[in-house]
Amino acid sequence: MSRFVPRLPSRRSVAGAAALLIVATTGVGAQRTRTAGVLPAGARPSLVVFLTIDQMIPDYFARYGAQFTGGLRRLQRGGVLYTNGYHDHATTETAPGHAATMSGRFPMHTGIVRNNAGVNDKDHPLVGGGGAGASPYRFQGTTLTDWLIAADPRTRALSISRKDRGAILPIGRSRQSVFWFTNDGRFTTSSWYADTLPTWLTVFNARRLPHQMTGSAWTLLRDPALYSEADSVPVESGGRNVMFPHVLPSDTAQALRAIGDDPRMDWLTLQAAMAGVHAMQLGAGPATDVLAISLSTTDAVGHRYGPDSREIHDQMLRLDRYLGVFLDSLFRIRDSSKIVIALTADHGVQPFPELHFAGQRNAVLRVNVEPVLAEARRALAARGVDTATALDFEFGMLFADSMAFRRAKVSMDSVLKSLAASLRAVPGVARVDQRRDLAAADTVRNAVPRRWIHALPASLNVVMLVSPKPYVYWNGVTYATHGSPNDADARVPILFHGPGFARGVTVARSVRVVDMAPTLARRIGVLPSERLDGVVLRDAFPR
Numbered sequence: 001m002s003r004f005v006p007r008l009p010s011r012r013s014v015a016g017a018a019a020l021l022i023v024a025t026t027g028v029g030a031q032r033t034r035t036a037g038v039l040p041a042g043a044r045p046s047l048v049v050f051l052t053i054d055q056m057i058p059d060y061f062a063r064y065g066a067q068f069t070g071g072l073r074r075l076q077r078g079g080v081l082y083t084n085g086y087h088d089h090a091t092t093e094t095a096p097g098h099a100a101t102m103s104g105r106f107p108m109h110t111g112i113v114r115n116n117a118g119v120n121d122k123d124h125p126l127v128g129g130g131g132a133g134a135s136p137y138r139f140q141g142t143t144l145t146d147w148l149i150a151a152d153p154r155t156r157a158l159s160i161s162r163k164d165r166g167a168i169l170p171i172g173r174s175r176q177s178v179f180w181f182t183n184d185g186r187f188t189t190s191s192w193y194a195d196t197l198p199t200w201l202t203v204f205n206a207r208r209l210p211h212q213m214t215g216s217a218w219t220l221l222r223d224p225a226l227y228s229e230a231d232s233v234p235v236e237s238g239g240r241n242v243m244f245p246h247v248l249p250s251d252t253a254q255a256l257r258a259i260g261d262d263p264r265m266d267w268l269t270l271q272a273a274m275a276g277v278h279a280m281q282l283g284a285g286p287a288t289d290v291l292a293i294s295l296s297t298t299d300a301v302g303h304r305y306g307p308d309s310r311e312i313h314d315q316m317l318r319l320d321r322y323l324g325v326f327l328d329s330l331f332r333i334r335d336s337s338k339i340v341i342a343l344t345a346d347h348g349v350q351p352f353p354e355l356h357f358a359g360q361r362n363a364v365l366r367v368n369v370e371p372v373l374a375e376a377r378r379a380l381a382a383r384g385v386d387t388a389t390a391l392d393f394e395f396g397m398l399f400a401d402s403m404a405f406r407r408a409k410v411s412m413d414s415v416l417k418s419l420a421a422s423l424r425a426v427p428g429v430a431r432v433d434q435r436r437d438l439a440a441a442d443t444v445r446n447a448v449p450r451r452w453i454h455a456l457p458a459s460l461n462v463v464m465l466v467s468p469k470p471y472v473y474w475n476g477v478t479y480a481t482h483g484s485p486n487d488a489d490a491r492v493p494i495l496f497h498g499p500g501f502a503r504g505v506t507v508a509r510s511v512r513v514v515d516m517a518p519t520l521a522r523r524i525g526v527l528p529s530e531r532l533d534g535v536v537l538r539d540a541f542p543r
């Protein structure tokens with residue numbers, strides 16, 4: 001498939017455009033005030049650390065906080081934690097979530113709506129192979145990194161994750177140092193960014209830290225008496241390997257593919273990040289640098305064992321410890337009083353329906369719309385509509401090819417109307433919205449239509465939205481998961497820590513992940529170079 005990749009504007013023209021915007025756009029975005037100008041260099045942080053904990057939910061702070069002794073405890077005690085943060089978009093998946101974190105914009109404006117059309121890009125292969133090509137070519141607009149570079153071109157960014165989308169999307173389109181883990185056990189990048197790896201990363205890869213974990217076991221970090229969850233829960237992990245210890249395969253190639261399910265993958269990611277900080281002298285330069293880290297094991301463990309498992313409890317204790325070591329190392333080489341840290345997640349999670357609805361007779365655990373769709377496609381085929389493209393369904397979104405209807409002289413409107421009625425009757429369906437009706441829905445009191453609006457760019461040929469009831473999964477999903485517009489999937493922690501932020505404060509009001517980038521921009525003293533969906537969270541700053 002050929003496509004157009006626009007050339008990046010030169011740094012000079014970005015900076016020039018931003019400078020013009022500072023003058024010209026007063027009043028665009030209600031959050032801007034006259035004091036939002038660029039701070040004197042001495043008052044600016046030297047480093048912004050943006051942590052995304054894949055699939056972390058705020059409840060983990062409440063549940064396990066008393067047992068935290070490391071980084072999560074330090075960040076919570078020394079920062080401001082919003083316990084009701086939301087990704088206010090319907091497609092609560094990894095790619096759209098990461099695209100929202102540092103852009104301050106919803107999927108309707110970043111263009112990143114779902115994982116399947118996220119960063120996958122065969123035209124930009126990985127350096128050294130080891131996985132599918134990836135790039136931010138679908139990402140539209142700018143991020144905090146772009147605004148910092150516009151204010152001072154000496155800003156540099158390092159972004160690292162196990163997942164390509166977790167590393168790429170927080171930075172946006174900028175060709176920075178962006179690295180992720182391959183299925184042959186290395187961190188690499190794609191040809192979007194570079195043709196070779198920097199020496200420090202080649203050296204890090206040559207240490208073969210993941211290879212050394214072959215055959216090793218994930219055991220409980222602490223005394224088993226400190227874990228209240230049952231270890232043997234049959235619905236976990238497809239019924240196999242549900243109990244500790246969880247041993248990595250003794251074959252190295254297999255172990256490298258399985259390591260993403262092990263807490264030590266987060267440790268590895270943090271080790272690689274720290275090597276990059278040292279080599280790049282990140283946070284030691286004249287401008288504010290960016291370190292974005294997305295830690296993916298919480299998502300892997302959550303999918304496999306569920307958010308109520310002993311495994312997720314241990315994962316959080318280990319994450320807390322790894323982050324503690326990481327922050328200690330960082331603060332040894334950089335002045336902590338000049339480092340701003342933010343933390344959130346890319347989406348939440350819903351528990352296994354078997355556990356959530358346990359004891360409720362006749363509860364609908366999974367919603368199956370396939371028979372209704374299959375019937376609709378059969379009827380369309382009989383009327384001469386090319387059903388290969390006419391109706392495509394993915395995670396609640398119905399894609400329709402209006403040309404296929406037009407060619408067969410079949411009214412799409414009437415087909416969709418009767419299809420919507422049939423879908424509404426499917427057990428487990430909460431609501432079915434024709435896309436064109438969303439704007440008239442009560443989006444103030446009902447988050448679901450609002451989240452659909454925020455998810456869908458105008459150019460996406462989605463015509464209908466099917467929303468499952470809370471805690472009901474799509475048919476055929478046997479692992480714990482996320483992806484729906486419901487609160488459990490949308491709710492994430494939002495945390496700010498460091499100079500200029502409130503300390504030891506917990507805020508319960510609802511806020512949104514898209515509010516993080518404008519809040520950080522305000523704190524740092526740079527201006528977003530485009531209109532954002534988020535607003536500055538004023539209660540993140542001391543009174």
Ligand SMILES: [Zn+2]
Nearest residue numbers: 055094299303
């Ligand atoms: Zn996930």
